[in-house]
Amino acid sequence: MSQKTKRDRNHARQHRAAAPAAKPSATATLNGPVVLDSVMTVGAFAEAIGVSVVDVIKALMRRGVLAGINQQIDYETAAAVAAEFGIETEERTPETGQGVEALEAELKAEAQDPEAQPRPPVVTVMGHVDHGKTKLLDAIRHTNVAEGEAGGITQHIGAYQVEVQGRKITFLDTPGHEAFTAMRARGAQVTDIAVLVVAADDGVMPQTREAISHAKAANVPIIVAINKIDLPTANPMRVKQQLAEIGVIPEEFGGDVPVVEVSAKQRLGIEDLLEMILLVADLMELKANPNKPAIGVIIEAKVDPNRGPVATVLVQSGTLQLRDIVVVGGTWGRIRAMFDDRGRRVRRAGPSTPVEILGLLDLPEAGDRLQVVPDEKTARELAEEHARQRRAESVTLRAVRLDELATRLKEGETRELRLVLKADVQGSLEAIQNALAKLSDDVPDVGVTILHSGVGAISESDVKLAATAGAVVIGFNVRPDVAARRAADETGVDIRYYNVIYHLLDDVKAALTGLLAPEQQEVTDGYAEVRETFRLPNRTVVAGLYVVSGKALRSSRVRVLRNGVVIHEGTIASLRRFKDDVREVAAGYECGMVIDGFNEVQVGDQIEFYHVEEVRRSSDGAAKREGQR
CATH class of the missing domain: 2.40.30.10 (Translation factors)
Structure with missing residues (x-):
């Protein structure tokens, strides 16, 4: 290559580098703010504001964001870049339907609705492995099935209803507290009452403690079912004492937690447990208005080779009817068929009723909201908006971090530090808990709440609880397992590791007082x-x-x-x-x-x-x- 050619090319590069950024299009400046989606590709953003993709990518790089033409950016990033080019923007908001927060608010206000009527309670059964959760559910289900029907129960839809004294109770047949928390993580507060199963011969175990932590974090009342009382080694009194030691005080000890002794194998005490559930439900005054379009939540979903996407929905408010047009998360459809937990076709489902539905275009996820809308156009637009919001959430996911706590306290985003605490031995765990309790007294404006504590490695369940409740995970001489590390990477949960108690306490106190400035990471x-x-x-x-x-x-x-x-x-x-x-x-x-x-x-x-x-x-x-x- 000749020297002249090199000089010409270098001159051209310098000219391009010195050239001013492309100016926004006339449309962007004359027609008011540019409306942008919650999340969009770099190419779509450049086209929307009338600026070349190259200039947009350069502007992103100046802000420390490396993104290609087909990669997605969130609205906040896009708005900041647009401002560099002198372009005003505003975020697109759905014109129809309601967001998850609005639906949650509507459900919470249901009790004040003049048309609201009593509804069945929704119950989740939780507890340690091998303590008899599944056997108890089977005993409840078969005890309340009419003679001759028990052998015909083949339909598993993740939830079912039983009838007691002419009243119904809905049970969620989920795989325990992890699924319970996964639904809460998607904004779906499904459960009214948690039944905690503890084996009379085994007592309180690690997963028992986890289940209690998850139920308390969800602010759900607990009923304890002490199972296996038929065994010769059963000791229900010891179980009650263990529960009292971890803050679950039985009623007979002066607390507010009902305890029922049962045997799932011998089917003893089942009726007493069901009556206790109804009694707690009466005190809660659960109500819903059945005379309006349905709002519900997906319990589980699967693809059937013959029927397509099949979803189990728990109706929370209103009445779901055949041929209704529904939006579920980022998908929608018209309900072609509905089945109850016995596999029978039904045409309508009221509050607290679980049904299996057919007719959705795609497979939803557990915890997705279902809402009835008036027409297909509305359904399509709302489903697209939900899909955009979900993509934006995945891009802009912001977990609570210890070194950002002071800023969030100052901005009024939170008034407490929530912790999930794991240690190598029980002695260290108790020492840290006691020290953190004293720390709360020293910093009165901000509370320190330990959502869950335990001995052993940091588990995926610990990370999910922290992600759902906005907590920081503290590990003292312990580390996360592979699944927990993956979950922390996906959710952005802050996991802190310590091997000296004073360092742990110093960091927490510094975070609460706004002085945390870590020098090493x-x-x-x-x-x-x-x-x-x-x-x-x-x-x-x-x-x-x-x-x-x-x-x-x-x-x-x-x-x-x-x-x-x-x-x-x-x-x-x-x-x-x-x-x-x-x-x-x-x-x-x-x-x-x-x-x-x-x-x-x-x-x-x-x-x-x-x-x-x-x-x-x-x-x-x-x-x-x-x-x-």
Whole structure:
């Protein structure tokens, strides 16, 4: 290439770089603010404001956003970029239908509706594995089925009704508290009453505590069913004492939690439990107006090879009728058929009634809202708007972070710090709980609420509870499992790790008083699992690793985790592949590693590779990383 050609090309590049940004189109400036969707692609945004895609991408890069023409940006980002070009914008709002918040508000105000009538209570059964939840549900269902019908129950739709003394009770047959919380995470407060099943011979177990935490976070009244009272090792009094120790005070101990002793296997006490549910429901004065278009929530959904998308809906207000046009999340359809929990065709379903519906165009998700709309045009527009909002939520998801708490307190977004607390041993857990309780007294304007506490690794259930309730997860000498790490990445939940109680308390207090300015931040490089161990003649133990995710870096620090509990932290003495020393090993490969000064590694241990980055604060309070290994 000639020197002249090079000079011409360089001159052209300089000319393009110096050229002013494209001006907005006349349409954008003359016809008032440009209406933008909640989330849109960069290409669609550029077209809407009449600016070239190249200039929009450059403007995004100046704001630290790397996005191509087909990638999506949220409205806030788009509005800021449009402002750089002197263009006013406004966010598009749905012209028809209601959002999830409006529907929730309407349901809460239902009791004041003059046309409201008493409705059946909706009950979720929760508890520890093997304590008899499924057997209890089966006993309730079969006890209340007319003779001759029990053998014909083949329809499983995730919810069903039973009749007691001429009144109905709706039970949600969900897989426990995780599904319960998943629906709450989508804004659907479905359950009226939680029945907590505890085995009389086993007592309070970890999942029992979790279930209590989830029910309390949802502000749902609890009825305890002490199951398996027919066993010779049953000790109901011990169970009640254990419940009282964790804040669930039975009525006979002066508390407000009803306790019923039952045996699902012998079908003892079932009628007493159902009567107690009705009694609690009477005190709650549950009402709904059946004389209006239906509002409901999806319990579960599946694709049937012969019938297409099939969804189980729990009607919460109004009456759902055959041929109604409905919007469900980001999809819609006309109801072609409805079936009850016995598989019988029905033409209408009132408040607190579960039915299976056919006719939706696509598969909805559990927790999606259902609402009846007047026509197909409205349904189509509202479904598209819901889909846009959902995409926007996924882009702009904002979890509670400890280092942002002071700002949110100042702006009035929250008046409490909610925590999910996990520790390696019970003694540490109790010490931290007591210290945090005293901390709440020291900072009276802001409360510290421990939603759930337990011993052992941070689980996916812990992360989901934190995501739903807007909480921070604190791990003391414990780490998250693989599913929990994935859930935290998806939801943006802040997980903090500590091995010194005073550091934990200092951070929480600093966050509450607005003084938290972390100087260091851990970054995970990768995870590996120990597949084999080898002992060298000098008694040094080599861990044979398989790198599960990320990278194993020679420069990283390491933690050895056993059942989610940290048993050692240190540095790497050597990292090898076959006979070669290496600087890093990628996911999917095997390697050998020696941990400096630690020879107690075992097969099945997990190795976490991490480094510490210095964090400085910009003028706007945002944390910026400066890599320091």
